[in-house]
Amino acid sequence: MRPKTETWGLLAEFDDPTSLIEAAEKTREAGYTRIDAFTPFPVEGLHEAIGFHHTKLPMIVLAGGILGFVTGFGMQYFATVIHYPLNIGGRPLNSWPAWIPISFELAILFAAFAAIFGMLALNRLPEPYHPVFNVGRFVLATRDQFFLSIEASDPKFRRDETRRFLEALRPLEVSDVPW
C-alpha cells in the first residue's frame, strides 16, 4: 500500500551517535512525528529522542509464560487424572509436585517463543524490502554511520522546507528516499 507522496521521505546521515541524538531531539521538538533513526548498534536513549517510549513486549512474554505453564500442567492433569488414570498402590492421581518440572519447562519455552516472535511481529519483520535501502549510503547503517529519517507522510513534512531543516542540523548528507 503506497501512500500518495512523491517519495518515502528524507534521510540525514551523521557520523556519531551524539550528533544523531541531538538531531533527533531537535526534529521531535520541531513537531515532526513520523521520524526514525538507523544505527549500527543500539544507542542508549535514542528511542526516547525519536519519541518512542513504550513496548508491549514484556506483557506478551508474561502472557506466553503463563500460557505455557497452564498448558503443561493442564496436559499432565488431563493425561494422568482424567484420560488415563492408573491406580498404583493407592497413590494420589493428582500428584502435582511431579508435574512442576515439565510445567516449568513449557512456561520457559512459550515465553521464549513469545519474546522472539512477539519482537519480530511488533517490528514487522521479516521485511526484505524497505525504501531506505534505496539510498546508496544506507549500507553504512550496518557499519559505522548513523541515519535519521522523516517520512513524507508526516503532517508537517514539506519537501523543501524539511530538507532545509535537516541540513541545518549539520549532517554529512541529506538524501531523498525514493519508493
Place this chain on the structure above:
Amino acid sequence: MDPRDPRLPHPQANQPGPQTGRLERAPTIGPGHSFGSITDKISTIVLTRKTSGGWFIGFGIAFAMMMMMLYAIGWLLIKGVGIWGNNNPVGWAFDIINFVWWIGIGHAGTLISAILLLLRQSWRTSINRFAEAMTLFAVACAGLFPLLHVGRPWFAYWLLPYPNTMSLWPQFRSPLMWDVFAVATYATVSLLFWYIGLVPDFATLRDRAKSRPWKILYGFFSLGWRGSAKHWYRYESAYLLLAGLATPLVLSVHTIVSFDFATSVIPGWHTTFFPPYFVAGAIYAGFAMVLTLAIPVRKAFGLQDFITMRHLENMGKVMLTTGLIVGYAYVMEVFYSWYSGNIYEMYVMFNRAFGPYWWTYWLLIVCNIVAPQALWFKKVRTSPLILFVIAMFVNVGMWLERFVIIVVSLHRDFLPSSWGMYSPTRWDFMLFFGTIGLFLTLLFLFIRFLPMISIFEMRTLLPEAQVHED
C-alpha cells in the same frame, strides 16, 4: 523496562582502572579500533579472507571423525545396543556419561550469554557468540546419546505426548520424561537466542558481501534488519527477557539431569545435593571447553585484541571458583556416605576409592581438584598455554566424574550375586570420539561462515559508542 540496559557497558568499562597497580585491569578490547575497523576485522574472516590450509586440515580431521560416528551409529542400528559394553547391572554407561558430559559443556554458553549479561559483565561480549554456538553443538551431541540408548530410535517420538491410537501417554512422573522436556526446551531456546543475536550481524554481512548469492543468503537470514531505533529498542527488550528466561532454564536443565540420578534409590545417587553439585560441575566443564576452543581460535585468527588476556583470566577465575564448589561436593559425598550410617552408602564411597575402578576416582581428583589449584596464580591465568593444559585436565576430569558416578555406583548392586564389571567396547569409543568429530565439524563450519564474535555488540564497547550528555 529499565532504559539503562545491561547490554551497554558501564561508562568506565573500557578505560583502564585507576592507576593503582592492583586494580588495573586489561581492557576488553585492544586499542585503536573504530566502528568500521571492528566491522571489517570480524566480517573479513567470513567474507573475504581466503580459507586457510589449517582450516581444511582441521575440518578434514573433524569430518573424518564424524564419519566414524555415522559408521558406529549405522552398525548400532543394524546390530542393536548389544555391540556396546552395557550389561546388567551397568545398564547406563557411556550413553549417559557422554550425555551428561556434553550437556554440561553446553551450559557455559548460556551462562556467558545470559547470566553475565544480567550481571552487566561487559567482558562477555567477545566470547558470547562463540560460546552460544558451542552450546548448540554440544546439545546436539548430547541429544544423540539418549536417542540411541532407547534402542529403537525410530520410535523415539513415543517420548512425546501426542494423540495416538494406543491411547497412551508418556509417564510424566518420571525424571527421564522431565529430561525430554528440559533438553528439548533448552535446545530450542538456545537456538533462538543464538539466531536472534545473529540477526543484526547478518544485516552487516548482507551489506558487505560482494557476490550476489551470499548477499541473498545473508539477506534472507537478516530478516530485512535495518537498524531502526524502534527495532533496536524492542530487540534489546526481547534479548534481555530471553536472558532472564535462559538463566532459570539453564539451572533447571542440569537440575533435572541430576534428578535422573537423585530420584533413584541407587547408593551414591540418592542425595539432595546433586542439583547444585551438577550445576556447578556443568559450568566448570563448560568454561574449560570454552577455553579449550577459544585459545587456539584466537591464535589462529589473530583475535588477541578482541579476546584479550582479561577474558582468559576471567574464565580461569570462573573455573577456579566452580572447581572449588565441585571439590566441596566431593568432600560432602564422602561425609554424606559416612553420616548416612547406611552400609550400602558407605560401601559405595569405599568402593570408589579402593575398588576395582580406584584409578578413575583418583585420576578424577587429580584432574578436577589438584590441577586447577594452579589457577590461584596470576602467572598461570595469564599464560594461554598453561590455561589450555589445565582446561584439558578439567575436560577429562569432568568426563571421569560422570564415569565414577554412573559406572562405579552401578557395578556393585545391592546383592553380591548381581555384582558385575563394565568395560566399554570399541563401538562405545567410536561413538564417543565420533561426537567430538560432529562437534568440531559444526564448529569449523561456524567459524568459516558466521561471525564468531558479535559485531554489533563489539561496537558498543568503544568509547565513541557512548552518548555525551551536553
